[in-house]
Amino acid sequence: MSQKKLKLSYSKSSLVWRICLSLVLIGLIFVVIFLRVPISKWIYHWDDSSVENADFCVEYIDVGQGDSSLIKFDDGKTMLIDCGPKASSATLVRELKNQNVETIDYFLLTHPDADHVGGGAQIFSEFNVKNFYRPMFLSASEEKDKNYPIYSTAIYDEVISAFYREQGALQFFTNVSLPSIKGENYVVNFLAPIVVNPDPNQTDTNALSAVVDIKLNGQSFLFMADAESEQERELVQTYGGLLKTNVLKVGHHGSSTSTTKDLLEKAQPQYAIISCGKNNSYGHPSSQTVERLEQAQAKIYQTSLLGNIIFSVKDGVLYPGGEGKMIDYALISVLLGVGVLLVWGIHFPKRKNKSKKSS
Secondary structure, eight states, rough: OOOOOOOOOOOOOHHHHHHHHHHHHHHHHHHHHHHHHHHHHHHHTSSOOTTOOOOOOEEEESSSOOOOOEEOTTOEEEEOOOOOOOOHHHHHHHHHHHOOOOOOEEEOOOOHHHHHHHTHHHHHHHHHEEEEEEEEEEOTSSSOTTSOOOOHHHHHHHHHHHHHHHHHHEEOOSSSOOEEEOOEEEEEEEEOOOOOOTTTTTSSGGGGOOOEEEEEETTEEETTTOOOOOHHHHHHHHHHGOOOHHHHHHGGGGGGSSHHHHHHHHHHEEEEEEEEOTOOTTTTTTHHHHHHHHTTOOOOEEEHHHEEEEEETTTTTEOOOSSSSOOOOHHHHHHHHHHHHHHOOOOOOOOOOOOOOOO
């Protein structure tokens, strides 16, 4: 018994539009792949400010609901401020390696909360850390010192244990008594914690957040960690107009309890960076904080919207933005490829011409 084969036949018009549509979809695949950067700039509103051979780069890394910033100095040294939550550690390590980082000269953990220190064990494992600036809290497994409070979470203990295990970096507890980190064209100043001898019974980790001011060839970057209104008030009283900055790393992910009007009046930032996760459960950034920043006429950049954000300094000039969030060009290309298959897979039978009956 002969087996009939099913043949797909296309009318001339059907064939023409299938070919045309396929060429359009294939063309879009090439456009998405080769023009993904300008397309991403257009969709996500990047600033077109990528600078070749910049003297300094400050990258606010998208680690979700957390904080991490990389500073590359003009003498080849690097500084990492915080390292995001543990869930984003692979993302952080990958980005640092993409930036050709092998050695971290200065590794600063501003305070022991998990969304700031979670990737620390990976940092010590993957990179050569020379100087470790740590929070003014002891971990659970350390020998207890009555001069420091204890923060006994498993994640913080894992990070501090990794530091001791590697035995490579010099250790400093962050406070205002620390000497500045200096290069020929830059300086890093520790503005907080203002207290040198913390209360051993202290439990508020945000109250001992390390706040740093980094000046790169005349351009100022202020990192507020998770400092809140009380700490900001102390900073304003202590430093006043010295807090003026070009780029403000907004405190506590844009929480309503940070970035007060008094701070903004002294800082007068041109740009404000908010590091937070997309659709996070905390409601960061708060509408009140965004409103205060807008009233201060600061241009707001948010990692949950833009991805990694890079500011460059070249010849004393600040170039904002740099890299932004990239479209998922691989997924888009696959979907367009599936579209091509569907164009040829869907069969529309030919229409039969009805014969006119003779009258």
